[in-house]
Amino acid sequence: MNYLVLARKWRPKSFSEVSGQDHVVKAIQNSLKQNKVHHALLFTGTRGVGKTTIARLFAKSLNCDTGITPEPCGKCESCVSIDEGNFMDLIEVDAASQRGIDDTRDLLENTQYTPTVGRYKVYLIDEVHQLTKEAFNALLKTLEEPPEHMKFLLATTESEKIPITVLSRCLKFNLKKISEEQITQRMKEILDAEKIKYEEGALSIISKSADGSMRDALSLLDQALAYEDYELSENNVIDMLGLIDNKYALSIVQFILNQDSELLREQLDGLDSKHPNYNDVLDNIASIAQEIAYLQVLDASKVDVQDEIIELSNNHSPELIQLIYQIAINSKKDLSLAPSAREGFTMAVLRMFAFQLSDEQSVENRTPDTAQKKIKKSEPLTNGNLETSIISSKNWTNEVSKMDIRGAVKQLASNCSFDHIDNHILYLKIHSENEHQMIDRAVDGLNSFLINQYEEVNKVIIQVEKENGKTLAGEEKIKNEEQIIMNESRASSDPLVQEYVDLFDATIEETK
Ligand SMILES: [Zn+2]
The missing domain is CATH 1.10.8.60 (Helicase, Ruva Protein; domain 3)
Known part of the structure; x- marks a missing residue:
């Protein structure tokens, strides 16, 4: 195959081929249509989003033999030579390599001459933020009194490094990352x-x-x-790309959550034989935790996810998922400190595994099944004991914490406070900032649960208010804040942390 680098071969030759920058293309085409073209345009954005591509198309629009046009013909001598990179009046400068005053002075001295072949002399200065202070001053002088036949197109990845005096004389276009x-x-x-x-x-x-x-x-x-x-x-x-199939990360999360140490060990060995980038695997684990958390909190019917993720979201506590996410993210920072990336990664996974163990031992909710049994055994939520399970403002949050509900329904219940019961109608309140949680599925789910569970309730009405009473979510927030403080003190007593402290004569910095 006669092969030309794709990026060069397929560089857009017309505005319609530019991806993801419609807002910029539209503005430029409009200015061309109305023939109101500013003399200096600045294109900002991260690398590879189309800054110089758009600048070159713009140069074609200005110099196309068919006249100034939002749709350059692409066939005339000017268009073709701009595409090929040998158009006399398009002067491309890479400020990263020609940043000094002399280069800029040489460049700007030429601006007094009229275009050789085209309608406009176009200066395209890439990475313009790299110019020296003196070079910027020289540029500024030209921008203050630009000759009629000149256009400046500036491109940069770091617009904050450009002097305000220059910025204020440019029309600025922010190019977005492409989706x-x-x-x-x-x-x-x-x-x-x-x-x-x-x-x-x-x-x-x-x-x-x-x-x-x-x-x-x-x-x-x-x-x-x-x-x-x-x-x-x-x-x-x-x-x-040296990537690891996402399935590895998913299995690891499954084995951690299911507390299957045997399979987890096999998976870690199998992973190691692939020589993965462990940083990426931690990223994958964090992404999976994020997907699970998303399902647990937000309306899941609109997202397209794997069955395994749905299953994990139904069977494990949101707190645990948050913890796995947190450990994955934090461990990325520690990878470079670890004896080897593999060991650092293994410690992170073991920590997720161990944290879950301690979490479960203390909360006593090993799996939803046993958690459910426990509640039924010891609490008056079963049918036989209905007479004792009258809800009131006093026991509302406690009742919510024991309810066998999950996901969006649980989330809604946690954010509702008890108002009153009147004529078998249970009135709940929710703060207006949590109104978005009242998706149909959650409201229906909570209503039918409450009606089934409490004899005195035949109907539930949730009122949106500007203020709210006691909610489980509110109480948990306070508890979590206490937990963070506890975790911090736990971190300082973690033997591994202690080892680092001793080894490097380090201090523990607390972050919030
Ligand atoms: Zn043309």
């Missing part, structure tokens, strides 16, 4: 046009790794194609 969907879409267009086969999974992994940069995505795509002879499979992309 994974938009990157995937563009890669599909390219691969289809190149007649290259691909697996969808491979594309979504690449777009995720590209982190909003189209250029990075296309160069990863290039690498992947070279890696596997112009076919794109998910497994090969995972291999190439």
Whole structure:
């Protein structure tokens, strides 16, 4: 195959091919239509989002032989030579390599000359924040009294480093990171046009790794194609990027939550044989915890998740999931301190495992099954004892904590306070800032639970108020704050932490 680097070959040749920057493209095209083009434009945004691409398209719009146009023809001599990078009146400068006063002076001295072939002389200065102070002053002089035939296009990843005097003379466009969907879409267009086969999974992994940069995505795509002879499979992309299949992280979370030490050990050994990037695996674990927590708190009917995640969200406490997330995130910081990344990772996983053990021992809710049995055994929630389970403002939060409900229903109940019961109607209150929790599924679920559970309740009405009484969520928040303080003191007595303190003569810094 006669091969040209994809990023270069597929650089957009018209505004309609630019991905993810509609807001900027629209503004530029409008100014071209109305022929009201500012003499200095500044494009900001992270790398690979299209700053210089848009700047070059703009240069084409100004110099197209068909006239100043929002849709340059792409065929005339000017358009073609701009695409090929040899248009006399488009002067591209990389401020990262030519940052000094002399370079800038040379550059700006030429501005007095009229364009050689085009309508406008266009200066495209990339990474403009790298110019020296003197160079900026020289640039400023030109921007203050720009010659008619000149346009300045400045691009930067760090606009905060540009002097305000220069900034104030530019029209500024903020380019956004490109979404994974938009990157995937563009890669599909390219691969289809190149007649290259691909697996969808491979594309979504690449777009995720590209982190909003189209250029990075296309160069990863290039690498992947070279890696596997112009076919794109998910497994090969995972291999190439040194990624670990998400299934490993999911299994680890499952084995931690199910307290299966045997399978957990096997999984850790299997993972090690893949020589993974342990930082990424911790990221994966944190992402999984986030997905589970999302399901537990928010309306799950709208999200598309794996069955395993749904199962975990139904069977484990939100506090535990939060803990796993927290340990995964915090352990990333510690990886570089650990004797090896593998050992650091293993300690993190063991800590998740151990924390769960202590959590369960103290709370005595090993699994929802046993938790349920416990409540039924010792508490007056069963049918036989209904006469004692009259709810009141006094025992409301205590009752909520024992209710066998989960997810959004539990969340709603935790945020409601007891108001009064009148004529078998239970009136609850919820603070207006929690009104979003009153999704139909949760309200219906809570109503039917309360009606079934308490004889005196035939109907439930939840009123949204500006203030709220005692809620379980409120009480737990106070408890959690106490827990954080306890955890901090636990951290200082953790033998591993103590070892680091001794070893490095360190002090423990508390973060909130
Ligand atoms: Zn043209």
